[in-house]
Amino acid sequence: MARAMNDRSRLLSEEALTKYRIELLVKGTVVIAPQTLFTQDDLARIDQLQMEIPEEEVRMGDAGDSHNVFVKRVRVDPPGRPPSNVDGKAPGQIIELLQRKDRSLALKKILGASSDYVIRRCQMHRLPPGSFVGIHLDAESDPDFEYSVIVQLARDFEGGEFVVYPNAYEQQVFRPPFGAVVVTTCRIRHEVKPVHAGERRSLVYFCSKRSGVNRRIIESTADGL
Numbered sequence: 364m365a366r367a368m369n370d371r372s373r374l375l376s377e378e379a380l381t382k383y384r385i386e387l388l389v390k391g392t393v394v395i396a397p398q399t400l401f402t403q404d405d406l407a408r409i410d411q412l413q414m415e416i417p418e419e420e421v422r423m424g425d426a427g428d429s430h431n432v433f434v435k436r437v438r439v440d441p442p443g444r445p446p447s448n449v450d451g452k453a454p455g456q457i458i459e460l461l462q463r464k465d466r467s468l469a470l471k472k473i474l475g476a477s478s479d480y481v482i483r484r485c486q487m488h489r490l491p492p493g494s495f496v497g498i499h500l501d502a503e504s505d506p507d508f509e510y511s512v513i514v515q516l517a518r519d520f521e522g523g524e525f526v527v528y529p530n531a532y533e534q535q536v537f538r539p540p541f542g543a544v545v546v547t548t549c550r551i552r553h554e555v556k557p558v559h560a561g562e563r564r565s566l567v568y569f570c571s572k573r574s575g576v577n578r579r580i581i582e583s584t585a586d587g588l
């Protein structure tokens with residue numbers, strides 16, 4: 364019982380959440396420590412559910428950017444349409460897990476929201492050696508994306524660094540450990556460097572205060588990341 368209380372208080376520690384909130388505000392990106400937003404059980408459950416979802420290979424992003432990544436779609440956000448979960452049991456169950464009360468509340472505090480955030484899009488990424496996600500801006504997929512939340516699901520791989528480019532002169536390189544969560548604003552360019560060994564896996568979701576149709580104007584018919 365005492366142990367369960369400890370785990371719970373760690374998930375909701377006001378002090379930790381405020382520290383993360385300030386770092387996100389100042390730098391545009393923050394790494395949330397393992398066991399803060401997702402317990403080992405949550406991660407195991409996500410791993411179990413994702414096995415039921417079909418995978419596709421993606422080589423082009425929404426803005427014609429180049430990628431080489433295997434994607435499992437959980438919730439999609441096509442231009443001109445409202446977001447929707449992909450058919451099947453697993454996508455809905457993953458979204459339900461992500462939106463659990465304690466976690467949503469903690470994330471809301473980190474994002475500094477006065478109103479609730481919705482998950483507009485969610486997908487899993489698998490990057491075996493040679494795979495990468497080219498430089499892109501998340502807001503080009505949906506102008507209402509505000510923050511992306513990236514849950515690290517792999518332990519042993521080399522390369523695959525998450526690199527953000529806040530301006531023309533600066534770059535920040537992140538190597539988040541298993542179970543950590545990267546939160547970044549959707550208005551800063553970033554990429555995932557090629558994986559050299561092992562396999563990098565992540566669950567990515569994009570948060571917004573708007574739940575209506577994706578207001579993106581389509582310029583090309585190419586399917587994106």
Ligand SMILES: O=C(O)CCC(=O)C(=O)O
Binds near residue numbers: 525
């Ligand atoms: O898989 C990741 O770590 C992040 C990929 C990314 O930047 C994206 O999906 O927009």
Ligand SMILES: [Fe+2]
Binds near residue numbers: 499501511553
């Ligand atoms: Fe991204």
